[in-house]
Amino acid sequence: MDNIVAGIYEAWNLIITFDRELYGIIGLTLVVTIMSTLISALIGVPLGLAAGSSDFKGKRILFRVVHTLMSLPPVVAGLLVFLTLSRRGPLGSLMLLFTPTAMIIAQVIIITPIVLGLAEAAVKAKSKAVYETCAGLRLKRSQSLRLLFHECRYPLISIIVAAYGRAVSEVGAVMLVGGNIQHHTRVMTTAIVLETGKGNFDTSLALGIILLAISFLINSFIWKFQEVS
């Protein structure tokens, strides 16, 4: 119990003292997770929209693979990126290992299947009704797609929020390809692992509380944004 109270106290202290290292870690966490969520959404949502509203040969097997990749362990995704970007790997000459870019690549691999798989399912559930309406209104294909997107906006936002949640709570991949280097690739989750390893349980808990607070703000922002638009 003492540890938990100390954690809350420490979280408050870290925030109000404007600890520079902490704000650097928060900044990098936001850059990495927002970038990876954005890229995954840009890939997954259009493809999910297209696949959910049509049928093509091989779709079943393709989506069985996508759904399997939804449970890809982050460490395995990290390992694949690590081996590709390693000095001995095929893209070693790019010198991207242990950089924030490598962390974003690994997270995109983890969360794109989630966005794609869930978006396809969400769109499929609505596409029939929407297309019947569109046919009745004699709308063009591009207009129908826009209407479909509009009709699916709530589940799609939930999907993106879930994908962001996966990115921000993930530790295995960013630890492996980022290396948890101070002032360079250290994010909230790897900092929590490090502080726990040092036995600084209250600092770890404080970082966890701050991480949740950030997620709360981001979620509020996304839903607010949707209400306005």
Next chain:
Amino acid sequence: MSKNRLIIIASLLLVFFLTGCAAPQPLRLATTTSVNDSGLLEHLRPAFEEETGITLQVIAQGTGKAIETGKAGDADVLLLHARSAEEEFVAGGYGIERIEFMYNYFVIVGPPGDPAQVAGLSAVEALTQLMEAESPFVSRGDNSGTHMREISLWEKVQLTPAGDWYIQAGAGMGAVLTMASEMQAYTLTDKATFLAMRDELELELVVEGDPDLRNPYSVIAVNPEKHDGINNRGAERFIEWITSPEVLDMIAQFGVEEFGESLFIPLNQ
């Protein structure tokens, strides 16, 4: 039918409960990742369990966490290599006594060809030269035994490393060695982990054998008066066992066949 099933489940639970009481309490050993990664404990464990009938549960953690585990009474005995932190632990009444029983050496490893020309220097001379040349150096940065030793070496020459060349990793020994190999940087490592990973790394040994790099390991029984349920008898038995001449011989033999030298040197040799 369901009543019968209930009776069967209840009697099975009773059997499990009774056998649980009869078996000796398992011994929880908290140790650091570097000890565990070398494979020494896996090598010794079967012999200990056979001889004493006590199940040994090894918890491998960072040094700081291992000490916290001991303080919280979640382990019965500690096996560590961070003298000042251990002395503090015993002085605080959390442990009974610090018993050194083996050692090995830290070494400095670096890129092939030794671009900073530190081979043959002493440890502090090598670090000073790396700092002057701003050669990339990966630090554990995690308050582990190895990290504490690195800090004490910098303190000895009153230098404070900082800058782009000094990479604070915040990761375990294996991860840091991989990182140093990828970045072609220098690092301080325990020799056992380096030898065990050597084939995977593009690194070579540049500084070794300096008395400043001696790395003593010790065992500490957790003080049973601090918490209920500490298996002090098991801990005493383990310490007596691991410091016995036969087991120290086993430690001396460990790794000789694979690496051509002992990974850990018992204090009786």
